[in-house]
Amino acid sequence: xARKFWLMKCEPDAYTIDDLxxxxxxxxxxxxxxxxxxxxxxxxQVGDGVLFYASNADPSGVTGLAEIVQDGYPDHTAxxxxxxxxxxxxxxxxxxxxxxxxxxxxRFPGVVPLETLKSTTGLExxxxxxxxxxxxxxxxxxxxxxxxxxxGRKKR
DNA sequence: GCCAACGTTGGC
DNA sequence: GCCAACGTTGGC
Numbered sequence: 001x002a003r004k005f006w007l008m009k010c011e012p013d014a015y016t017i018d019d020l021x022x023x024x025x026x027x028x029x030x031x032x033x034x035x036x037x038x039x040x041x042x043x044x045q046v047g048d049g050v051l052f053y054a055s056n057a058d059p060s061g062v063t064g065l066a067e068i069v070q071d072g073y074p075d076h077t078a079x080x081x082x083x084x085x086x087x088x089x090x091x092x093x094x095x096x097x098x099x100x101x102x103x104x105x106x107r108f109p110g111v112v113p114l115e116t117l118k119s120t121t122g123l124e125x126x127x128x129x130x131x132x133x134x135x136x137x138x139x140x141x142x143x144x145x146x147x148x149x150x151x152g153r154k155k156r
Numbered sequence: 157g158c159c160a161a162c163g164t165t166g167g168c
Numbered sequence: 169g170c171c172a173a174c175g176t177t178g179g180c
Contacts, residue, residue, distance in 0.1 A: 011178085033163075056178055114179080132161040134177050162177075168170090 004043065005145040007051040007128055008066070008102070009136040017052050017064035017107050025069050025103040028137075029077045030085045032097060036137035041072040041098040043139070050102055051140060051148055053128065054111065061113040062148055070101035108152035122147050 008028065010016075020026055031037055050066040074095035077085040090096035118129045127138045140148075 009178090035163095060179070132178095134162055136177085158180085160177100160179095163175090165172105165174080167172090 003047055003049065003142075004045065005049045005051070005140045005142055006039070006044065006068075007053050007062075007126070007138050007140050009053045009055045009128075011056045012054050013056075016054065017066075017104075020052065020064075020066060020102070020104045021107055023104070025101055027070075027099055027101050029075050029099045031075070031099065031137060032085070032087065033136060035135055037096075037098050039137050039139065040100045044068050044071050044100050046071055049105075049145055051145065055136075057111070059111060059113040059115065061111040061115075061117070062108065062152060063111050064107040064152070065105040065149065066102040067105050068100055069103040072098045072100055075099040106152075110152075112148060112151045116151060117148070120147060120151065 015026065028040070031040065046068050048068040050068065051062045052064045052066050054060055054063050075085070075090070075097040077083050078087040078090035078095070078097045079092060080086055087096060114128070117123050117126060123129060123144055126140060126144055127133045127135055
């Protein structure tokens with residue numbers, strides 16, 4: 001199976017590429033959207049590339065790269081009563097929510113702002129540039145991934 | 157902080 | 169199964 005590519009969003013208040021650089025790996029718990037869950041549960045594989053995207057940031061954009069180091073497994077935070085991510089619909093026997101683990105790869109010298117993504121040829125189809133797109137885990141093509149990496153590594 | 161767009165829920 | 173109401177996301 002060929003390597004696939006993804007974009008994963010996170011608000012800087014919750015987690016940043018610098019946190020990931022420090023932690024080396026982290027579990028991506030708390031996703032409570034079925035489409036995003038399906039990608040993590042069914043499609044992500046160890047070694048897949050990840051664009052790390054900071055949402056609700058100043059400016060929002062891609063701040064670095066990560067990779068999948070553990071593919072989909074049940075999100076246990078959904079089982080913990082009182083936990084922020086608790087969901088009574090999810091049980092150990094029949095988990096509803098899944099997560100993956102990602103590992104640090106690279107921190108870009110500067111953020112690649114959403115505005116740049118929007119104005120770059122070849123990225124028109126990316127979900128993140130489309131108005132009203134709220135999907136926090138989304139597939140990207142290899143071509144899109146490579147363009148964003150090139151933008152991210154560019155000296156500015 | 158505002159608010160438009162979205163996904164989910166629940167009454168019918 | 170429709171759709172209004174609601175809560176959340178996320179750019180600005």
